[in-house]
Amino acid sequence: MSAPEVLYFEDFAPGRRFETASQRIDAEQIKAYARQYDPQPFHLDEEAAKASLFAGLAASGWHTASFTMRLIVDGPFRPAGGVIGAGIDEFRWPHPVRPGDTLRVVSEVVEARPSSSRPTIGIVRVRHTTLNQNAQPVLDFIANHVVQRRPQG
């Protein structure tokens, strides 16, 4: 596989789509993340999770976000200067992530506008949707990415 192409602001036409590889998430990964960053019973222990709102072990929503970031960084969405977000809008977790789920991320450019204050960059709004093996969304958000403009000349 050749290295993914680096993309400049001008390459992000609205409607352009990117899709990552799929990656499985297991119970041990869910618990390891939770022990470090979100040690609540429903992310740590199958039995305790049954009595919770999740009715079973579920990944921390921030683990889902972190896992999503890794898929994106390893995938074809490769803006010049790196995957850098100025902020996120409409961040939702429509379905929980369960042990054994296989996740992938579909990204679609929503809008691209040059920066009014900095001529070398633009803001690209991208909807990133993380899907499980049943095509159910487990995370959905719009990121405002800071992307370099193509150098002139």
Add this chain to the structure above:
Amino acid sequence: MSAPEVLYFEDFAPGRRFETASQRIDAEQIKAYARQYDPQPFHLDEEAAKASLFAGLAASGWHTASFTMRLIVDGPFRPAGGVIGAGIDEFRWPHPVRPGDTLRVVSEVVEARPSSSRPTIGIVRVRHTTLNQNAQPVLDFIANHVVQRRPQG
């Protein structure tokens, strides 16, 4: 120190504030998170980071979010049923997190409304702001928390 009080929907009056303890974040933690979830040069290597938009090593924004979640879970903001978010709005990283920063989270209830479809829960909107040792915000967002109502009788 006594265990923090568990709070029900009825306890989250708009304007009520919560503040976590402070916790230092160091370069090794920043790099360890990045190796696993966001392996981009400006989160992994001081030299490479100098040439990036961050102009120096900075924590992944998702690391800042994960670190923030741990501070919240360990702190006095303790809804019955757990810290569970139905979604996030206006998620911003106003300043980067640098090695050696000391972070804490200030949370303020913005709005609380009973669920129209489920009589046992309510939605509490809370602005969580993570501050560094210079009182600069490094993360700021509004979470829509699912919170149990106080049991009757």
